[in-house]
Amino acid sequence: MEVADIFLAHGEVYRQHHVLTHDQRKVMRAVEVCRTQVLGGHLDVCDACGYSAPSYNSCRDRHCPKCQSLAQARWLEKRLERLLPVHYFHVVFTLPAALRQVARRNQRAVYKLLFAAAASTLLRLGEDEARLGAQLGFTAILHTWTRELDFHPHLHCVVTGGGLSKDGTRWVASKSKFLFPVHVMSALFRGIFIDGLRRAVEAGDVRLDGVNLKELLESLYETKWVVYAKRPFGGPQQVFQYLGRYTHRVGISNQRLISLDERGVTFYTKNGRTATLLPNEFIRRFLLHVLPPGFVKIRHYGLWSASLATTRLELARRLLGADAPPAPPNPAPPDPLVDELDWQKRLLLLVGIDVTRCPRCNVGRMVRQPLDATAADEPPQTDTS
Numbered sequence: 001m002e003v004a005d006i007f008l009a010h011g012e013v014y015r016q017h018h019v020l021t022h023d024q025r026k027v028m029r030a031v032e033v034c035r036t037q038v039l040g041g042h043l044d045v046c047d048a049c050g051y052s053a054p055s056y057n058s059c060r061d062r063h064c065p066k067c068q069s070l071a072q073a074r075w076l077e078k079r080l081e082r083l084l085p086v087h088y089f090h091v092v093f094t095l096p097a098a099l100r101q102v103a104r105r106n107q108r109a110v111y112k113l114l115f116a117a118a119a120s121t122l123l124r125l126g127e128d129e130a131r132l133g134a135q136l137g138f139t140a141i142l143h144t145w146t147r148e149l150d151f152h153p154h155l156h157c158v159v160t161g162g163g164l165s166k167d168g169t170r171w172v173a174s175k176s177k178f179l180f181p182v183h184v185m186s187a188l189f190r191g192i193f194i195d196g197l198r199r200a201v202e203a204g205d206v207r208l209d210g211v212n213l214k215e216l217l218e219s220l221y222e223t224k225w226v227v228y229a230k231r232p233f234g235g236p237q238q239v240f241q242y243l244g245r246y247t248h249r250v251g252i253s254n255q256r257l258i259s260l261d262e263r264g265v266t267f268y269t270k271n272g273r274t275a276t277l278l279p280n281e282f283i284r285r286f287l288l289h290v291l292p293p294g295f296v297k298i299r300h301y302g303l304w305s306a307s308l309a310t311t312r313l314e315l316a317r318r319l320l321g322a323d324a325p326p327a328p329p330n331p332a333p334p335d336p337l338v339d340e341l342d343w344q345k346r347l348l349l350l351v352g353i354d355v356t357r358c359p360r361c362n363v364g365r366m367v368r369q370p371l372d373a374t375a376a377d378e379p380p381q382t383d384t385s
Contacts, residue, residue, distance in 0.1 A: 001257045001258070001259065001260065002065065002066070003257070004032055004066075006257075006260055006279060007031055007032045010279035010280065010283065011028055011283065014279075014280055014283045014284075015028070017280075018280075023290055023292070024287045024290050027061060027063045028287070030063075030064055031059070031061070031064050031065075034058055034059035034064050034066050034067060035055075035058055036056050037056060039057040039058070039059065040371075041371050042054075042368050042370060043368070043369045043370065043372075044366040044367070045367050045369055046365070046367075047366075048358060048365075049358060049361040049364055051358055051360040054371055055371075063289070063290055064250070065250050065253050065254045066254065068248040068249070075247060075298070076243060079139075079240075079243060081309075082313060083236040083239060084160060084236070084303075084317060084322055085236060085320055085322050086161050086162055086173070086235075086320065087176055087234065088158055088160060088236075088238070089158075089159045089161055089174075089178075090157070090158060090232070090233065091156075091159055091179065091227065091230075092156055092226075092227065093117070093121070093154060093155045093189055094153075094154040094155075094225070094226040094227070094228070095193075096225055096226070098220060098223060099220070101211070102206065102208060102216075106205075106206045107292050107295075108292040108295060109200055109205045109206045110197075111153065111297075113196045113197060115142070116196060118157060119299075121192060122136055122138060122159060122301070123136065123301065125180045125184065125185065126163050126302070127166070132163060132174060133165065134164055134165050134171075135312065136162075136302045136303065137159075137163070137300075137301070137302045137303030137304040137313065137316075138158060138159040138160065138302060139243075139298065139300050139304055140155045140156070140299050140301065141157075141246060142297040142298070143155075143249070144251075144291075145251045145252075145285075148269055148275050148285075149251055149277075149282070149285035149286060149288070150285065150288075151289075158242065159179060160303065160304075161174045161176070163302070163316075168312060170319060171319045171320055177232065178229060179229065182227055185227040186224070187225075189227055190221070194220050201213055251285070251286055251288075251289040252267060260279070264278045264281075265279055
């Protein structure tokens with residue numbers, strides 16, 4: 001049971017009766033043809049038992065539930081270079097319900113503003129001499145969904161438990177149980193975002209389409225904005241495990257799907273609960289989370305920003321007595337085939353998935369061979385000789 005099955009069964013009718021953007025149509029098509037004959041492929045043959053199976057190419061669309069493992073492994077390998085041996089915090093910044101309609105109509109501008117407001121909140125509080133007086137490092141990850149696939153834009157931020165002093169001479173550790181008071185973060189985040197929203201509307205970067213700006217701003221000032229500080233991480237290893245699960249998520253994974261029948265699409269939500277949606281509603285909600293083309297949904301700030309990776313981050317690393325980051329595993333210019341094979345090894349090291357081991361005998365290695373036209377239509381075979 002996959003999202004692709006739902007699209008293949010009901011997607012054409014949905015496209016005929018709904019207005020979709022070019023990007024939404026592109027995502028639907030990518031999910032439908034991912035790892036099928038349409039994209040070509042090769043034949044994997046076990047060198048021990050002879051088991052063979054066609055392996056079709058991936059669409060590599062970032063919204064596809066089947067195409068995130070490799071991208072996740074590549075991303076995690078780079079993040080290892082910037083982790084510091086300190087405790088970490090998990091902070092979530094959420095837009096209030098009153099902004100969701102505006103956000104849906106102005107996704108690029110509002111998501112950009114969400115990143116900017118959350119980052120400014122953390123950096124300002126970190127640099128405040130009355131609180132920490134140091135420069136933090138953090139990564140912010142955009143999610144736009146709930147477990148029921150409703151539209152709910154929010155940022156998950158992984159933040160260092162402390163920062164580098166302004167003069168670069170010492171590491172200033174935060175308290176172990178909390179970073180900053182939640183009500184302070186909430187009020188500052190709200191003020192920065194609302195000011196940025198007003199400026200964006202006046203500049204024409206955000207369209208309200210009939211919503212009165214003055215009334216909207218007044219209601220936003222009266223609303224309590226949610227900034228949620230989750231339980232702090234214990235150390236770099238916990239952060240790494242968390243990032244491995246969270247960074248490349250899509251709205252819903254194939255593993256959460258239960259069935260597609262006359263009642264609709266049934267899937268797991270939270271704590272063992274389930275939800276059932278009509279196919280059209282499921283597709284509608286899935287497409288709510290298609291990001292604007294080229295929009296970067298994972299961003300790094302402070303000590304973890306690219307501009308400080310070789311300067312202030314290295315100062316912090318030396319002050320903390322951390323080991324130097326490992327050398328890149330493949331410094332040579334990447335060759336598409338060789339690079340893909342190298343990533344099979346990296347995928348095993350980083351997330352424990354061995355895609356080269358035979359799924360039938362669990363002993364042999366799967367060897368790549370050309371896929372001829374007849375093999376593409378045949379089911380997997382086992383050599384009985």
